[in-house]
Amino acid sequence: MQSNSERLLLWQSARNMFADYPITGVGYGEFHDNYQEKYILPEAKERYLGHAHSNFFQVLAEGGILGVTGLLAWWLGTAIYCIRGWLGSRNIGYLTLMGIFAGLMLQGMTEYTMGDSIVMKLFWFGLGLSYQWIAVGMADDGDAT
Numbered sequence: 256m257q258s259n260s261e262r263l264l265l266w267q268s269a270r271n272m273f274a275d276y277p278i279t280g281v282g283y284g285e286f287h288d289n290y291q292e293k294y295i296l297p298e299a300k301e302r303y304l305g306h307a308h309s310n311f312f313q314v315l316a317e318g319g320i321l322g323v324t325g326l327l328a329w330w331l332g333t334a335i336y337c338i339r340g341w342l343g344s345r346n347i348g349y350l351t352l353m354g355i356f357a358g359l360m361l362q363g364m365t366e367y368t369m370g371d372s373i374v375m376k377l378f379w380f381g382l383g384l385s386y387q388w389i390a391v392g393m394a395d396d397g398d399a400t
């Protein structure tokens with residue numbers, strides 16, 4: 256894949272899908288078919304691609320305003336939860352949770368990480384470990400008093 260230029264073309268196609276279906280998008284899992292059948296740009300050299308190579312643009316195309324609103328609420332809610340948890344308890348589990356979440360989203364700026372099963376398995380496993388770390392830290396605080 257001609258990384259930069261092809262990604263920009265994919266993102267333009269995702270914006271075109273959003274422009275046609277702004278509220279609900281084209282539907283979950285429908286990017287590939289819509290891209291191949293209607294939205295592929297003539298300049299695209301890699302004609303077999305099936306996702307937008309960006310978490311944001313994938314959700315924008317497939318979920319429209321409703322999907323992006325949910326994604327942004329998830330991002331913001333997780334950040335607030337982690338920051339408040341860290342400031343309130345200084346439990347490192349909150350920082351690991353934030354780091355894992357931020358890492359997935361950072362990588363997701365130029366790749367559709369939410370559609371990669373091994374990445375998501377590691378993501379959820381890491382979040383589970385972080386939540387357990389938070390719970391263990393809270394249990395230790397309770398025993399100390």
